[in-house]
Amino acid sequence: MKRILSLDGGGIRGIFTLQILARIEALFRDESGKSDLRLSDVFHLIAGTSTGAIIAAFLSFGHSVSEIEQLYFEFGPLMFRPERWYRRWNSKYRAYEIARLFKEHFCERDGTPAKMGSERLRTLLLIVMRNATTGAPWPVSNNPRAYYNDRERQDCNLNVPLWQLLRASTAAPTFFPPERIEYGGRRFLFVDGAVTPFNNPSLMAVLTATLPQYRLGWPTGRDLLHVVSVGTGFERTRLPDKTAEKIHLIDQLLFCVPAIIGATAVEQDLMCRIMGDCLYGETIDREIGDLNAPSLFGPGEQKFSYVRYDQTFNSEWGSAVKGNRTDMRLDKIENMSMFQVIGREYAQTHVKREHLFPRALQGILRPQPK
Numbered sequence: 001m002k003r004i005l006s007l008d009g010g011g012i013r014g015i016f017t018l019q020i021l022a023r024i025e026a027l028f029r030d031e032s033g034k035s036d037l038r039l040s041d042v043f044h045l046i047a048g049t050s051t052g053a054i055i056a057a058f059l060s061f062g063h064s065v066s067e068i069e070q071l072y073f074e075f076g077p078l079m080f081r082p083e084r085w086y087r088r089w090n091s092k093y094r095a096y097e098i099a100r101l102f103k104e105h106f107c108e109r110d111g112t113p114a115k116m117g118s119e120r121l122r123t124l125l126l127i128v129m130r131n132a133t134t135g136a137p138w139p140v141s142n143n144p145r146a147y148y149n150d151r152e153r154q155d156c157n158l159n160v161p162l163w164q165l166l167r168a169s170t171a172a173p174t175f176f177p178p179e180r181i182e183y184g185g186r187r188f189l190f191v192d193g194a195v196t197p198f199n200n201p202s203l204m205a206v207l208t209a210t211l212p213q214y215r216l217g218w219p220t221g222r223d224l225l226h227v228v229s230v231g232t233g234f235e236r237t238r239l240p241d242k243t244a245e246k247i248h249l250i251d252q253l254l255f256c257v258p259a260i261i262g263a264t265a266v267e268q269d270l271m272c273r274i275m276g277d278c279l280y281g282e283t284i285d286r287e288i289g290d291l292n293a294p295s296l297f298g299p300g301e302q303k304f305s306y307v308r309y310d311q312t313f314n315s316e317w318g319s320a321v322k323g324n325r326t327d328m329r330l331d332k333i334e335n336m337s338m339f340q341v342i343g344r345e346y347a348q349t350h351v352k353r354e355h356l357f358p359r360a361l362q363g364i365l366r367p368q369p370k
Contacts, residue, residue, distance in 0.1 A: 002218050003226050004209060005043040005059070006202040008265065008310070009050030009194040010232025011172070011330020012076055012339070015069070017055060019343025020230050020309050022065040023351040031357065038062055040122040043228075047126035047205035049193035051232065051330075053169040057106065057162060060125045073336060075101050080331045091177045093331070098170065102163030116142050116165060117149070117158030124216075126208055128193035128201050129169040132178055137196035139204050140165055145215035155184030169193045173257075175331060195257070200265040202229040202272050206304060220303040222277045226358065229272065231310025233339065235328045237262055269308055276306035280355045307355045311346050 007017055021039065029037045039046070039059050048056030058068045079098045083091055106114045114120055126141045140157050143149060149158050160181060168179040168190035178189040198204045206227060209218040218225060237259040240251055270284060273291040277299070283290045294302065313328065 001224060001226055002045070002209065003043045004202075004205050004228070004304075005039065005046045005056070006200070006205050006227060006229040007046070007048040007052030007055050008201070008229075008231045009048075009052050009192065009199045009330075011051055011175075012072075012080070012333060012336055013232035013328070013330060014051035014055055015072055015336050015339040016233045016311070016343040016346070017052065017230050018065055018069045018072065019340060020347045020351055021055070021059075022069070022344075023347035024228065024356065025065050027351070027353055027356055031353070038064055038122075043123055045124040045126060045205060045209055047128070047201040047208070048169075049128040049196075049199050049201050050170050050172065052201070052230075053127045053129075053166055053193065054102075056125060056127070057166055060121045060123045061106065062120075062122050069340075071101075071105070076336055077333050080333055092175050095167065095171075095176050095179075098176070099163065099167050102166045106162040106166070113161040113163060115158060116140065116160050116162055117144075117151075117156075118142075118162065124209075126201065126205055127165050127169050128196060128198045128204060129165065129171075129190045130193060130196045131188050132191045133188040137193070137198060138190070139198065139201070139208065141208055141214075143208070143214065143216055147213075147215070153184070155186075172330065194261055197264045197268065199261050200229065200231065200268040202227060202306075202308075203268045203275075206272070206275075210303070222299065222302050222305045222358075225304035226356075227272065227276065227304050227306045228356070229269065229306070229308045229310075231265070231308070233311050233313055233328065233342070234262065234265070235313045269310075272306050272308070275302065276304040277302045277358075279305055279307050279358055280350070280352070281306075281308035282310060282312060305358045309346075309350060311342070 025039055028042050029035055040062050046056040046060050055068055079101065081094050081097050083094050108114050108118065121142055124141060124143055126139055128139050131138045142158060149156060151158065164179060164181055168181060170192060171179050171190060172192040172194065178191050180187055180189055208214050209216050210220055237255060239247060239255050266284065273281060274296055278292045281290050
C-alpha cells in the first residue's frame with residue numbers, strides 16, 4: 001500500500017495540524033512497536049501548501065512531530081516580525097526571518113543548502129506555490145522521473161534550494177513579499193500556494209502519484225493507495241452583518257480572498273471523497289452529508305481510500321475557546337497555545353486507528369527506495 005499525507009496551508013494554525021499529526025505518529029508507533037518511528041517511515045509522499053509545505057519538508061527530512069512543534073513555538077514570533085514602518089507599503093512582515101529559518105534547517109551535512117533533489121529527503125515531497133510571473137500554479141516535487149526534474153535541464157526543479165521553494169510557497173500576498181527564483185536564466189516571482197486551487201493539496205498529490213504524465217505511475221484502488229488529508233481549522237467566510245448598502249470596499253476585499261480559498265479547499269476535499277473511499281471526514285453540507293459511502297464510483301472503481309481531518313470553527317469550538325468566536329487569522333501568534341489545545345482535543349476524539357489501517361495491514365513501514 002502506498003501512503004500519501006497532505007497538509008493544508010493556514011499560517012500559524014499549522015499548530016492545529018501538528019496535534020493531529022502527533023496522534024497519527026503515536027498510532028503508527030503503537031502499531032509497529034517502534035518508539036522512534038517518524039512519519040517519513042510510513043508515508044511515501046508528503047504534500048503541503050504554505051505552512052503545510054513547511055511541515056511536509058520537516059517531516060520528509062526525518063523530523064518527529066514534537067521537534068517540528070517546538071520549532072513553531074520557538075520561531076513563530078520571529079517569522080511574523082513586523083516590517084519597518086516605512087516598508088509596510090510592500091509587505092506586513094519581514095521575509096528575512098522566515099528565510100533564515102529555512103536556510104538554517106534545510107542544509108546538507110556539510111552545511112551547503114539542501115536542494116529539492118537532496119538525498120536527505122526521505123520521502124517524495126510535493127510543494128505547491130504560484131508562479132505570479134506566468135500566472136500558473138506550480139506543484140514542484142522531487143520525483144526523479146518528472147519532466148522538469150531532468151538533471152540535464154537548465155530549469156531542473158531538483159537544483160533549486162529547498163529553502164527558496166518553501167519561501168515561495170509561504171509568500172502570502174500582503175504578509176510577505178514574493179520570492180524571486182531563477183530557472184534556466186529566467187527570473188520568476190512566486191507567491192503563496194494558497195492562491196492556487198490547491199491550498200488543500202490532496203487531489204494534486206493523488207494526481208502527481210497516479211497520472212501517467214507525472215511518470216510515477218502508482219497503482220490505484222482502495223487497498224493500494226491511502227490518502228490522509230489534514231487541515232488547519234476552517235471557518236466559513238462571511239460578509240459583515242450589515243445592510244447591502246453599507247457594505248464597503250474594505251469589507252469586500254477582506255471577504256473575497258479567504259472566501260475563494262476556503263471554497264476551493266472544500267471543493268478539493270469533495271472531489272477526493274467522490275473519487276475515493278472516504279473513511280472519515282466532517283459533513284460537507286446538509287444535502288450531501290459526509291460522502292462516506294460510494295457515490296459515482298462503486299467500491300471496485302474507487303481510486304484510493306481517504307481520510308480528511310479538519311475542524312469547522314463555526315459550531316464546534318472546543319474547551320479552549322470557551323464558547324467565544326476565535327480569531328482565525330494566519331498571523332495571530334497569540335492564539336498558538338489555543339490552537340494547540342483545540343488540536344489535541346480534536347485529535348483525541350477524531351483520529352482513530354481504523355482510519356489509518358483500513359484493511360489488511362500492508363506496508364506499515366515504508367520500504368526503502370531501490
